Amino acid sequence: MSKTQIAFSYGGDLWIVDRTGGEARRLTSDIGIEIDPVFSPDGSMIAFTGEYDGNEDVYVIPARVAFRKGSHRIPGRTR
Numbered sequence: 001m002s003k004t005q006i007a008f009s010y011g012g013d014l015w016i017v018d019r020t021g022g023e024a025r026r027l028t029s030d031i032g033i034e035i036d037p038v039f040s041p042d043g044s045m046i047a048f049t050g051e052y053d054g055n056e057d058v059y060v061i062p063a064r065v066a067f068r069k070g071s072h073r074i075p076g077r078t079r
Contacts, residue, residue, distance in 0.1 A: 004018060005063065008037065
């Protein structure tokens with residue numbers, strides 16, 4: 001949870017919603033499973049565990065963009 005948003009895992013994907021409520025937005029939609037989202041201290045990034053091809057790794061993405069594994073067009077994505 002950040003000061004303004006809540007990140008959560010549902011159906012193997014990551015979602016984000018404002019703390020005040022509203023419609024949740026899906027951040028991930030891969031064949032793999034994404035779990036355990038955690039915001040950075042300033043709320044700008046989300047770290048999560050992604051399980052793809054039997055491997056679990058930690059990924060970091062901006063809190064405001066959608067993520068697709070293997071996409072190199074998302075600035076700030078690191079593994």
